[in-house]
Amino acid sequence: MGRNVVVTGGGTGIGLAVARRFADAGDDVVIVGRRREVLRQAAELLGPKVRPLPCDLADPDAVEGLVDQLPRRIDVLVNNAGSREVAAGAGPHALVARWRGDFERNVLTAVLLTETVRDRLTTGQGRVVTVSSIAAIRGAGSYGASKAALHAWNHFLAAQLGPSGITANIVAPGTVAGTEFFGDRLNESELVRRAGRTLVGRVGEPDDVASAVFFLSSPEAGYITGEILHVNGGEILGR
Template sequence: MTRTAVVTGGGTGLGRAIADRLAADGLEVTIVGRRAEVLETATKEINAAVGADRVTYVVADCADPDDVRALADACPDRVDVLVLNAGGLTPSTGDDLEALAHDWAADYRLNVLTAVLPVEALLSRLARPGGRIVAMSSIAALRGPGSYGASKGAINTWITGLAAEVAADGITANAVAPGFVPDTEFWDSRRSPELIAQRTSQIPVGRPGAPEEIAALVAHLGSPEAGFTTGQVVGIHGGALLARL
């Protein structure tokens, strides 16, 4: 039986790299995002690359309950891998309390609701046993300032609780926490040679990460071989933050 995957935020950046990898591995992939043109282009390009119609798309805002209900209706009856990649950073709208309240709420909506709502809507469709949930966290969850780091920290706490809830059904739930991966839309408005050099100087392996490396880790956590790994936040950042167990 062909395994299936749903990748939110799958039209560009890390989500696109993950969809590329899963489709190349033979999964049937549904990519999700808010921009139909971007999703249509990604779908055509991935299908052409793998030489088969393995990718379809659904336009949805994963922080909107009605959109997420419609997404669930459009997804396969059985989902083997659910990748929660939708998210981003809200630009600052000011320095008064009203702006602060707006920006923090916006980052939680963008990074937390976009993970929680799809899981709740699709949980009944996840394969039992063998379902895999992979959420996108960030190194910022452990050392990043402000609302973005706090929202990714919330993902870490939520995913560990979720893992305990679904373990008896043979479903795993983990998060991936990338470090500096400049070749994504996340960095488009800020990327510069100076920023890349400054960030790279803090990475022990001496280089930034690549989207394909993040996708490879997600592919492993979504694979049948990863059934004994759950409730984890797996860092992938070139040693920028060393773990102690």
């Protein structure tokens, strides 16, 4: 029997690759994001095993409204939705907007949905995988701080879910091209610069991250919990 999988941010980039991986394995996948049309197109691309559900996961009312549409049993929850605030602006108001915004987009999206569905996670084999970033370790202002908060939260979550046989892990990617994350900031020279910071001489692809998420969601990974799996071509080690 296929698993019931929920992938947030599953309409684009890394989340789309993750959703594809599960759908190809015969699982039933719900993809969640804010843009209805983006999700619809992704579901059309990935086939009948994938169901789109629009929702702003930083909005508690919207998340409450989503719950009835989610499967009663969730085998795998992938908290992948997130983004980085690039809005310029100086002064305390801009600073607060940036920090609050990054916290909402990257932390609250994961915490709100996980807490809301935690009673539906399958006892004995449930999996929660949350996507953070290399920025949680190497720092990138409010974005890095918000991703680092996910690491602390995941440790707590793993301890809470462990007695029920449910694991909670983090996948922390380095630079991944082919997503909407960077907008038009990832030009050719920036790609070359970032590839040069890795030990393998290239930036990541969404499938690199999807493979790690898929493994941590597998039955074989049942003895791995509270971990952070870095997927960055060795960038974190430095040259």
